[in-house]
Each structure stands twice: as structure tokens, then as C-alpha cells.
Amino acid sequence: MTTSPLTRTVVDIVGAPFHAIWSPEDGAIRAAGFATELDPDAESLTARLRSIDAGVAERGIADAAAAPGPVADPIADALLAYADGDVTAIDGLMVRQPETPFRGDVWRALREVPAGRAVTYTELAGLAGRPSAVRAAASGCANNLVALVVPCHRIVRSDGGLGGYLFGVDIKTRLLQHEGALRRELFSD
Structure with missing residues (x-):
């Protein structure tokens, strides 16, 4: 748990x-x-976070731009670099989310899948150390609070389909295209 205000x-x-x-x-x-x-x-993000860390409601969440004085925002800098094409810029960002031992293994395995590559849920379960726990690995993706940085969008179905994504398959497709895991011409109208 943190003791200072959170920033968005x-x-x-x-x-x-x-x-x-x-x-x-x-x-x-x-x-x-x-x-x-x-x-x-993004209100549901705040609600999800508050349900995990009750102290957040008391500390509040401030926008980085609204904070008094100059604010160093290394998170925004890394995200902007990623958006501008440096798809490895987010790799070093720190994340913290409540985890069970296996979910933690799944989330660490997700962070090892490089931009430009997609793996199946079966491969993810293997990377997390439990090859037979495919459904549990998929559950780890579904319960990931730190989308993009813990890149659950890089996981696809074994039949070649993209599978689902909390923020929609269109966003997942655009992320995979941005990272070079999908050829853009396959999805043009």
C-alpha cells in the first residue's frame, strides 16, 4: 500500500x-x-483500484497536470515514447498489483513477451511454469489491472483468432499492429 496520493x-x-x-x-x-x-x-479503473486498496479513497487521485508546480512524469514520458513508436519504452516501468503466486507468474511471463510477438494462452501457461493451467493463465490476463504495461493484448487463441480484450478487439488489433505483431494490410478495409 502507498502512503502518498496517486497520480493519473x-x-x-x-x-x-x-x-x-x-x-x-x-x-x-x-x-x-x-x-x-x-x-x-476510466472511472472503472479508479473503482477497481479503490476496491483493492481502500486507502486510495482517503488519499485521492490527482491528475499529473493539475499538481502544483512542475511535475516529473516518467510514466507519461514512457507512454508517449511507446505511442510514438518506441514499443520497448514501457518495458522498464514498474507495476504493482495484488497477486496470487500463479497470477504473479503469469504477469511476469506476460512482461517477457516482447513487442512484435504474440503467444497463445497455452504458450503463456508454459511460460508461467504451469503448461496445463491454460484457463488459469487466461484468468490472469482477465484480472490484469495494468493493461498495456503488463501486455495481455499480446496473447491470442491457438486457432489463430485474436481472442477477447477488456477494451475491445479493435484496440487489441491496433496495439498488435502498432507493435508489428500483425500486418496492417490484413486489417484494412
Whole structure:
């Protein structure tokens, strides 16, 4: 649990506002996701985070731009670099989210899947050390609070389909295209 206020950074990535909630105290992202028609103002990110860390409601969440004086925002800098094409810029960002032992293994395995590559849920389970736990690996993706930085969008179905994504398959497709894992011409109209 953090003791200082949390900060929210919003950066446009692949044409959608991406919200990251992070603690300046340790520089760790606590929750992140896209504002889409499914989640237009990222309020559910805040609600999800508050349900995990009851202290957040008391400390509040400030926008980085609204804080008094100059604010160093390394999270926004890394996200902007990613949006501008440096798809490895987010690799070193710290994240913190409550985890079970296996979910933690899944999330660390996700961070090892490089930009430009997609793996199947079966491969992810193997990378996490439990090859037969495919459904549990998929559950780890579904319960990931730090989208993009813990890149659950890089996981696809074994039949070649993209599978689902909390922020919509369109965002998932654009992220995979941005990273070079999908050829753009396959998805043009």
C-alpha cells in the first residue's frame, strides 16, 4: 500500500485515451487501461483500484497536470515514447498489483513477451511454469489491472483468432499492429 496520493496520467495511444494510475512515492503503476466506449472515462479503473486498496479513497487521485508546480512524469514520458513508436519504452516501468503466486507468474511471463510477438494462452501457461493451467493463465490476463504495461493484448487463441480484450478487439488489433505483431494490410478495409 502507498502512503502518498496517486497520480493519473492520460496519453493517446493507438487513437484512444490511455489512463495510468501510479504512485509517485515508488513510481509504480497501480492500474491502467483505455477509455473506450466500454469504459469512456476510466472511472472503472479508479473503482477497481479503490476496491483493492481502500486507502486510495482517503488519499485521492490527482491528475499529473493539475499538481502544483512542475511535475516529473516518467510514466507519461514512457507512454508517449511507446505511442510514438518506441514499443520497448514501457518495458522498464514498474507495476504493482495484488497477486496470487500463479497470477504473479503469469504477469511476469506476460512482461517477457516482447513487442512484435504474440503467444497463445497455452504458450503463456508454459511460460508461467504451469503448461496445463491454460484457463488459469487466461484468468490472469482477465484480472490484469495494468493493461498495456503488463501486455495481455499480446496473447491470442491457438486457432489463430485474436481472442477477447477488456477494451475491445479493435484496440487489441491496433496495439498488435502498432507493435508489428500483425500486418496492417490484413486489417484494412
